[in-house]
Every structure is written in structure tokens, then in C-alpha cells.
Amino acid sequence: MIQAKELYKSFDDLHVLKGISAVFEKGKNNLIIGKSGSGKTVFMKCLLGLIELDSGSILYDDRNFSRMDFQEKKRLRQEIGMLFQGGALFDSLTVEKNIMFPLTMFTRWSYQEKRKRVDYCLDRVNMAGSNELMPAELSGGMNKRVAIARAIVMEPGYLFCDEPNSGLDPKTGVLIDNLINEITKDLGMTTIINTHDMNSVLAIGDQVIFLNQGEVAWKGAKEEILDTTDPVINEFVYATEMAKRLKGK
């Protein structure tokens, strides 16, 4: 479980987070939704300590992240997996070396042991046998899948995904969503997903918070979001032509 309490962050005059509080539960897909530019990425990076907060506190299962020293943060980070918007695979390394990288840095495993774990992770994301490919040779969907494999290789307790299916065709997007959902449930991770895709919300949104103008404008579960009357949320939910027509029926 991750708890954020009263997070504030601004860049000069731009107030991106204005007192955001939220609880993200274990074994669930916790979605953060909102328009582009609403601060989803900034929020996630604040939770991860990649961006320094102006004020507020963050708890990882009762461990106060804001008060941790350098070594404690480093140890916590080994329990965190992250899927970046563009995959962020190291483009000088093969798929295998990418996934193996955290193991090489933080374990004393032999190559055989590491290889076994890499193959398991690749298999888990349906990419078995692609060990020797370079990131430049992968399609968008394959890239995301390898990035998921790398994110889960250390068996993290916390998984962060920034727009996991942006830039993918709808069908591949659904596959990636399902994959994240399955892994979250299997491994009992606390998963936090940024998205602006309503389809993901309806498919895997165990818990959803809606960010608007730096605040949490709504929270609830996937089914409830269709029935809200709040105009701001409705505008987001029914933004597409397809959604509008379906609502009319």
C-alpha cells in the first residue's frame, strides 16, 4: 500500500499538484486518470522521488519515504518496478541484458540463475526467445512488453506504469492492460497506472482517481465512473465520438 498525503508541487508559477492525497492498495490496479498536462506524470515522479516535492509526505507500507536517507531510498527502490511511457529500455543493450541489468547490479547470481529468471519474465510477457534482439528492432508493443519484463524482474512489491498503452493500437493496448492486471494479481503488487485511456479504466480500474487542475476531482471504482453527473468528469469520460454515441443509446 502506498499513501500520499497533501502533496504540493509547483514549477515556478505553475502549480501542478495542489494538495493531493490518495491511498493506493495492494493487489489492485490503482489508476490515475486525467487530461494530458493534468499532472499525472509529475504526481507519479513525486511518489518515486524523481521530482522533489514542495511539501507533503509519502508512505510505502508505513515507511515514510520523505524521511528516508540515501541508503534507505536505494533499498526501497529495489522493491519498485517502473514502466516508463516510452519503455526507456537501454538502447545499447540487448533485450536479455536489459532485463538482466537489475539482477547484475544487485544480486550475486550466476549467469545461469539470471538467465533462468530473464527467460521466465520474457515468457510471462509472451516474448520468449527474443533475448538477443536490440531495442531498436522491437515494435511499440514488444518494447512495452520487454519493459514490463524488466520492471518485474526483481519481483517488486510496487509497480508504476506511466501511460502503458499510449502509442499502441487499441488491440495491443488491451493486451498490455491485461498483462499488467494479471501480473498485479499474481504477484500481489501495489500497482499504480497513469492513463488517459477510458478503455483501460473500464477494463482494469480497480480504483480510480481523477486529477483535474492539480486536485483529486473524483475517486471510485471503474463501474461508478459512467454514472457520475459531474460535468468535468463526464467531459473526460465521454470525450470520444464513440463514447458519446454509446451513451445516447
Next chain:
Amino acid sequence: MNWLFHLGRYTLLMLRSLRRPDKHRVFFGRVLTEINNLGVNSLPIVLIISVFVGAVVSLQAAFNMDSPWIPEYAVGLTTRQSIILEFSPTIISVILAGKVGSSIASEIGSMRISEQIEALEIMGINPASHLITPKMIAAVIINPFLITISMVVAIFGGWLGALASDVITGDAYIIGIKSYFKLYDVFYALFKTAIFAFIITSVASYQGFYVKGGAIEVGRCSTQAVVNTSILIIFANLILTQIMLT
């Protein structure tokens, strides 16, 4: 104000890069890779430029000193001093700033904009000591070797120039390069080469590390890295010469 900001942020980045590496074996592997990338791969351009410039320097010296009042060995002596004191350490370093500096800035810059640096950070790895330090160590070790090779090749080029000049004989040139030789000059040259190597790698890495935006900004930062490192090398050269040769 602006340059103070950069100086402060650069210093902080250097302090970060001095932290103990996360895994020593991986770190040494990275140093070896960088020695290959930054050093061995620069050898061809260093060889070509050195042999030709060496030849031109001795030709110029020969034509301009073609006088009965100047001893023949002066051509070799002048050529050797120009090469050892300035051409090889300074000019070749500026050329390396162009080749190596731009490649470092664009490599690290594109890792920044594609979030690979943040990916390292999330994993609990210090990106400065993982990415930047091996480059700095590699260049500080390998550049003095490159420059030594450049000196030898340029002096050889000078001999070819002397032969082609018809003004002096090859033997006179060789007597010239052997006269009044001070080992301290070579030490001075290699010392400043090491300083320049540090400037090239650290400034170019800094430039790439803090890039914001996209591909255009990466291109711009790599150009900027070449400009900045070249200027800094020339300045540092002036200061080091003041300190070490007076």
C-alpha cells in the same frame, strides 16, 4: 548569474559522480568499453591529422628559416617543440572535443529524453557514477596515450616534410629533433592532455545530462558541448602554460 548556476550544478554532478560505484565489476567493464569507444576509435583521425600537420609544420619551418644564418638543425628543433608543446596536446584535444564531446553529449542527452536516466535512478543506481565516471576515467587514461602517439607520428610526418622540402636533409632534421630535448616538456604536455580529457568528458556529460525536450534539443546540446569544451580547453591551456612553463 547564469554561468554561476551552471557552475554550481556542474559541481554537484561531479560530486555525485564521485560516489562509490554500485557494482565494481560492472564499473570496470564500463571503463574498458569507454577506453575502446573514446580512445581506440579516435586513433585513425589522430593519426591522419598528426602526420599531415607534422609534415606541414616542418615544411613551413624549413621554408621560413632558409637562411645561412640559421643552423640546419633549427627546423627539426622548432617542429619538435611546436608539436610537443602545443599541436599534439592542445590542437588534438580540441579535435577530440569535437569527436568525443559531441558523441558523449548526444549519447547521454538521448538517454535523458528517453527516460533511460530516470530508469537507472528508479532501479536505485546512481546514473552519474554509472554513466559519466567511466567516461572521465577512460579519457584521462587513454588521451595521454593518444597524444603520445600523435607526437611520434607528427614528428615522423615532419621528417617526411623535411625530405620533401629540399631545403634541409633528413639527417639534419633528425639532429634537430634530438637537440635540447627536455623530458619536462613531454610531462607538461601529457599533464595538460589529462586535464583537457577531464574537461571534454565532464562538460559534455553535464551538457547531455540536463537536456530537456526532444531530438532537436539533443542536437543543440551536442553542438553546445563542442563549443564549450573547445573554449574551456583554450582557456585552461593559457592558465596551465602560465603556471607550468614560467
